[in-house]
Amino acid sequence: MRGFPRVVRSPEHVDSAVGVDELLSGNTAARKRRARNRRRAAGHRPRQGFFRTLVQGLGELLITAGVILLLFVVWELWWTNIDANNAQQQALTQFADKFQGPTAPVAAPGSPPRNYGAPPVMAEVNAPGTVFGVVYVPRFGRNYSRPLVEGTAMEQLNTLGLGHYEASAMPGGVGNFAVAGHRQTHGAVLDAIDTLVPGDRIYVQTNDGYYTYVFRNNQIVLPDRVDVLLPVPTRPDAKPTERFLTMTSCNPRFGSSERIIAYSVMDAWQPTSAGPPAAIAGQVAANKSKG
Template identity: 35%
Template sequence: MRGRGGGGPHLLARGLWVSAELVVTLGVVLLLLVAHQLWWTNREARADAGRTVRSLQREWDEPVPENTDGGGAREGSPGPSPSGRGGEGAPAGPAASDAPAPARSRTAPRWDQAYAVLRIPRIGLTAPVAEGTGKGGVLDRGYVGHYARTAQAGRAGNFALAGHRNTHGEPFRRIDRLRSGDRITVETRDAVYTYTVDKRLARTAPSDSGVIAPVPRSNITTSVGYSTPGYYLTLTTCTPEFSSRYRLVVWGKLTSMRPR
């Protein structure tokens, strides 16, 4: 009888021990998942993005064959110098008006293809720009994604880009630090375009499509944005950090261009 009575505390202690082991194991798994998201995905994406930038630079440094097929320029390739065009956001000054129009590329970027390099000195960013904003093929690789159906770099309209703020390379983590007058460059095979930061929208809804319109203006905070055609750059990312509830928006205007 005494032996049977002593089994209860023993079983209880064993149950508590097993439960504690499960809690510790679960905690370790969660820590590993967090480490994977916050460290490993950043490490892998940054390495991939760095390789892509170097590959693009090598490719651009190679001679380009003459275009003998009579094909037209690709959509989004650099056109004539935008100086002299009316409207808010149109570049002005010798840097824009004196530069010759860069050569036109023959083919449009394929979906998920990296084809440009974005540099933002203020936050120490150098990242490849790829066509589209899909996660698997673009954003989760540490790339900056170009919104489909928005203008290409250097073209009239709105060159709109998206990037992760946290994890997977987080190229846009610090764009909240950008201020009016900061310089942003976009380099393609044909030219280097310089945009100057002009306005910010600290928070808006993910559904606010007005921020990437050809003439960008928030559909929600209608006092923020532009009212006339120009040559715009839009950067978008999630906010606040570690959340996708809202979007943070930074706008810039094209201020100069030069051939590569």
């Protein structure tokens, strides 16, 4: 009876089979060693406790809060100024477009100043938010001109610039014509208020003409010092005989714990028909050209 045929392997075939077996067994052992090493590493890895998790969470919250605060500062110091400057320029253009009068001095250059008598007192403005004039301060820059708006609520100061205290005098009136404005935000209309020096001129343009005030001095007070708005500033029992201009703003420059007050007194006026004072004629013409 014949059996199954016998397979005879050559020496080369035997060596090859043994090599494959060794290779497979070696790979299996290597995989087991790597698995054991991973288990040991996981066993030695420190566990993250509650305190560490809490610290990490607080750190992430602080970073987020810092980013939000930075964005708020950028919005306050940059974007509000851009937004307010656009609104103020539009208000200047509208006022200049309706203004009737020459945009250059009528008098010949070098001619002596003319006395136009007592200045007219502008009628009171009853509607807050109404733009009724323009303020020019050459000390603040050759092109400085800002709208003069009725009211000192945030809706006026945050948008249109210099707000008139409703209970104070109007331009040309005996007593205290008082205005307020921001320093670092919302147009920064009084950013340079601390740079005024005695003798600096401040010009107020209305439909009646141009009122020239001369700066005298400034004062730093606490926010509750409302006596700076009296007809004679800080003197409750005095009867006014002069025409004052009082400008108020926050102090220090990047804070609001105090108020800086700039006092000026009226020096001259000229009617609309005489044209603007020479010092601001260029800016008056520039505002008119944009109308």
